[in-house]
Amino acid sequence: MRLSFSELRERALEGRPPLELHVTFSPSERVYARPEVRNVTPARFDGSAWWEDGAIYLAGTLSFAARLVCVRCLSEFERSFRVSVDETFRRGAPPASAEDLPVRELVEWVEEDAFDLLPHLEDWLILSLPDRPLCREDCKGLCPVCGKNLNEGPCGCKVEAVDPRLEALRALLVPEEPDGHPS
Ligand SMILES: [Zn+2]
Ligand SMILES: [Zn+2]
Structure with a gap:
């Protein structure tokens, strides 16, 4: 055409x-x-x-x-x-x-x-085409422990609720993968 x-x-x-x-x-x-x-x-x-x-x-x-x-x-x-x-x-x-x-x-x-x-x-x-396709706006994603699709129902894994302040502290204490952190 x-x-x-x-x-x-x-x-x-x-x-x-x-x-x-x-x-x-x-x-x-x-x-x-x-x-x-x-x-x-x-x-x-x-x-x-x-x-x-x-x-x-x-x-x-x-x-x-x-x-x-x-x-x-x-x-x-x-x-x-x-x-x-x-x-x-x-x-x-x-x-x-x-x-x-x-x-x-x-x-x-x-x-x-x-x-x-x-x-x-x-x-x-x-x-x-969307940059980050989502099957639905409120897609629950996968369980980080067992990998089950949480849209199909709960999996029963115990996922601890993360306090964002503790998470920030943990990031300081636990070294991440060496690359990306030039010393
Ligand atoms: Zn999805
Ligand atoms: Zn699970």
């Missing part, structure tokens, strides 16, 4: 409406750069693109589902995403200083008249 500055400009100058876009794409290996991301379904983008004053504007919604690993309990879970996409493309090289921009906007600079839309949509997909 390619967008072209000259084509969209012509379209705008002829007074035609924005170009409607309905695109489905399979994410590339790039989305699996992080181990918490296990599987991403084909993504769908519904939106439009139009030319105005030398720039291409893209707006719409990106929908997909991902299988993620919870950082607390390490279980896999599925989540659906609907992401609002709003992006501006300008031709050429980015200006040396942000003050040279005509308006304060997030701009993607592209060299060619026509460029592939999919890598940009995929950037939106990657950015919308």
